[in-house]
Amino acid sequence: MTGLASISVDLDGLGHYAAIHGLDPGSVSDEARGLVHRLAVPRFAELLEGVGARGTLFVIGAEVDAKARGPLEDVLRRGHELASHSHAHDYALSRAAPADIEADLARAEAVLSEVGAPRPLGFRAPGYTLSPALLGALAARGYAYDASIFPAAPYWGAKALTLGWLRLRGRRSAAILDDPRVLLAPRLPYRPDLAHPARRGQAPLVELPMSVTPRARLPFIGTFVVLAPWPMVRGAYASLRSAPFLSLELHAVDLLGPDDGLPEVLTRSQPDLARPLAAKLSRLRQVLEWLARDFRLVPLREAARSVDEVTAAAVS
Numbered sequence: 293m294t295g296l297a298s299i300s301v302d303l304d305g306l307g308h309y310a311a312i313h314g315l316d317p318g319s320v321s322d323e324a325r326g327l328v329h330r331l332a333v334p335r336f337a338e339l340l341e342g343v344g345a346r347g348t349l350f351v352i353g354a355e356v357d358a359k360a361r362g363p364l365e366d367v368l369r370r371g372h373e374l375a376s377h378s379h380a381h382d383y384a385l386s387r388a389a390p391a392d393i394e395a396d397l398a399r400a401e402a403v404l405s406e407v408g409a410p411r412p413l414g415f416r417a418p419g420y421t422l423s424p425a426l427l428g429a430l431a432a433r434g435y436a437y438d439a440s441i442f443p444a445a446p447y448w449g450a451k452a453l454t455l456g457w458l459r460l461r462g463r464r465s466a467a468i469l470d471d472p473r474v475l476l477a478p479r480l481p482y483r484p485d486l487a488h489p490a491r492r493g494q495a496p497l498v499e500l501p502m503s504v505t506p507r508a509r510l511p512f513i514g515t516f517v518v519l520a521p522w523p524m525v526r527g528a529y530a531s532l533r534s535a536p537f538l539s540l541e542l543h544a545v546d547l548l549g550p551d552d553g554l555p556e557v558l559t560r561s562q563p564d565l566a567r568p569l570a571a572k573l574s575r576l577r578q579v580l581e582w583l584a585r586d587f588r589l590v591p592l593r594e595a596a597r598s599v600d601e602v603t604a605a606a607v608s
């Protein structure tokens with residue numbers, strides 16, 4: 293049986309990257325803030341359509357202003373899936389009071405409904421941090437899947453620093469390290485335990501983890517594809533190509549380059565932002581061609597529907 297692969301993009305805003313680097317989010321102009329939706333969103337759709345695929349865009353409600361609506365409506369019409377990446381993209385969402393979690397999820401859903409999207413079936417947590425309260429809220433609200441689990445090896449954090457992967461990922465690694473159980477989470481789709489999201493259980497929704505390689509647990513995500521030495525990317529892919537499921541997660545900045553008008557304060561602080569767009573796109577296209585050859589490419593909502601099949605195939 294051919295495995296399923298899903299490609300998704302998190303539409304994290306540039307103001308958010310500025311904040312991570314300790315810069316005033318106000319140092320990013322409105323023009324630059326608009327790049328994620330104006331340029332990265334259509335590029336994501338084109339990249340996938342180039343191999344005949346449709347993907348999933350994780351929208352942050354608070355980042356959607358009047359100018360962002362057109363591009364989102366357009367990709368929706370073209371058959372891509374819009375899912376929720378929360379409203380405020382607050383790293384502490386998983387620890388918030390239940391009423392605050394509900395309010396954030398509801399606001400993001402309202403924004404998606406305003407751009408004409410159906411009620412979202414999927415969610416990815418800010419900073420990939422889940423909690424029983426957050427997973428429970430998603431289940432209660434009828435989500436079909438969560439896509440936040442990122443079972444990458446902790447040493448990757450240190451290795452990433454030597455690659456110059458810097459503070460953005462450092463911060464995310466820190467978020468992951470405060471709950472090491474996530475590193476033991478299944479690498480393939482599973483039904484989580486609502487009380488322990490990183491363990492198998494009987495939840496009504498499914499977990500679709502971001503892909504990491506089998507033994508080293510290298511994260512097979514956009515930043516890795518655009519920054520890691522190419523033989524390492526090929527090797528990582530070779531270890532995943534016969535898997536029953538692969539989830540490749542990109543960020544909007546993987547689809548933006550310095551010539552797009554990215555603020556210099558950001559291109560100076562983050563190596564993946566300084567890399568020319570053409571180089572990033574050519575690596576991403578190559579990986580998508582591999583994926584299209586070896587897998588059936590579907591949006592995450594479709595992978596979620598087939599999860600019981602996928603896990604059965606993995607076990608047998």
Ligand SMILES: [Zn+2]
Nearest residue numbers: 302304418419
């Ligand atoms: Zn994010």
